[in-house]
Amino acid sequence: MACGRRATVGSGVIDLATRDFYWNQIPRDAMESLVANAAALGWRAALEHDLLPRAGRYVTDYAIDERRADFACLLPYPSRSIPPASVLDLGCGWGAVTTGLARVWDEVVSADSTLETLCFVAERLEQERLRGVTLVRIDPLGSGRLPFSDARFDAVVLNGVLEWVGQSRTDRSVGEIQESVLREARRCLRPGGALYLGIENRFGLESLLGARDHNGLRFTSVLPRAIARLVNRATKRGDYRTYTYSLRGYRRLLRRAGFDEISLFLPKPSYRQPDYILPANRDAIAYYFGRVSALAGARRFAAKLVAGCGLYPWVADSFAWIARVPA
Ligand SMILES: C[S@@+](CC[C@H](N)C(=O)[O-])C[C@H]1O[C@@H](n2cnc3c(N)ncnc32)[C@H](O)[C@@H]1O
Structure with missing residues (x-):
């Protein structure tokens, strides 16, 4: 696409990818016309015009809402000014999180493997008059080394990305690919820096009640992987490679990737568009379900029951992990 031809330093996107890759909620041709409309009509109008009819209100708001970056208050923001406080948004998608980060952080580097969404983000940032963001097209995560030097960033963000990276190659296990992505994130962190996952x-x-998994099917996340794989193949979806983990599973994965200081927070209603981010302790959770949550009926009862037993973190719908590198 046009943006690809001018993908050099100073023109919006730095292109460091060696191969083509496309991941998005809408097909490529629709995305190309969305990017053209973002320049002609404005980025927000383009989302309403081209994304809303195809992907619905939830995804459109998700693409727009820069408050989704509010989790950044959990990240260590350095007090020094040299080098500038810098954050890497890995798998930046529509750029909502990037935009929110850019309002606070001195330097944001946002990377993705899909050129079209990066071109959209470039347009969005220009229209918002936000400087200090570098957009980089990289090879799909899990392909190897990230094109950033060791200890380059104070924070790395992986928001809604790790569950997808296993799809980019099939010659390694999903767990190995995910671990390698986390290792690379750690390598890029300065001492005292932190990963947000x-x-x-x-x-x-x-999920236990039947919400759809990343493959569009119900219950596959909770099934043993081998059975999930069979179900996926039987429904002509190929291999099952969008792994998510239990509370203990994420801790293990982060430890294997070299992180020792790991803290858990619970975004509510979900990490995708959190209104609240709770510390994972019984008081905070009881307060949330007693006073704040809009859950009703059986779901509210079930949540209050497991919260009262101290078990809620095990069945929370999503997690916000902060994994630190020692100072
Ligand atoms: C659900 S979106 C999340 C976007 C963004 N982080 C946010 O919170 O708005 C997933 C993102 O991961 C990217 N992605 C998926 N698989 C990837 C891979 N193997 N390597 C790099 N990026 C990938 C997609 O291009 C997309 O931007």
Whole structure:
């Protein structure tokens, strides 16, 4: 696409990818006309015009809402000014999180493997008059080394991305690919820096009650992987490679990737568009379900019951992990 031809430093997107890759909620041709409309009509109007009819209100609001970056208050923001406080948004998608980060952080580097969404983000940032963001097209995560030097960033964000990276190659296990992505994120962090990982709980209440998994099917996240694979193949969806994990599973994965200081927070209603981010302790959870949550009926009763037993973190729908590198 046009943006690809001018993908050089200073023109919006730095292109460091060696191969083509496309991941999005809408097909490529629709995305190309959305990018053209973003320049002609404005980025927000383009989303309403081209994304809303195809993907619905939830996805459109998700693409727009820069308050989704509010989890950044959990990240260590350095007090020094040299080098500038810098954050890497890995898998930046429509750029809502990037935009929110850019209002606060001195330097944001946002990377994705899909050129079209990066072109949209470039347009969005220009129209919002936000400077200090570098957009980089990279090879799909899990392909190897990230094109950033060791200890380059104070924070790395992986929001709604780790569950997808297993799809980009099939010659390694999903767990190996995910671990390698986390290792690379860690390598890029400065001492004292932190990774933010926003992601679903494999055994979240909604999944246990039949919410659709990343492949569009119900219950596959909670099934043993081998059975999920069979179900996926039987429904002509190929291999099952969008792994999410339990509370203990994420801790193990983060430890294997070299993180020791790991803290859990619970975004509500979900990490995708959180209104609240709770510390994972019984008082905060009881307060939320007693006073704040809009859950009703059986779901509210079930949530209050498991919260009262101290078990809620095990079945929360999504997790916000902060994994620190020692100072
Ligand atoms: C659900 S979106 C999340 C976007 C963004 N982080 C946010 O919270 O708005 C998933 C993003 O991951 C990217 N992605 C998926 N698989 C990827 C891979 N293997 N390597 C790099 N990016 C990938 C997609 O291009 C997309 O931007």
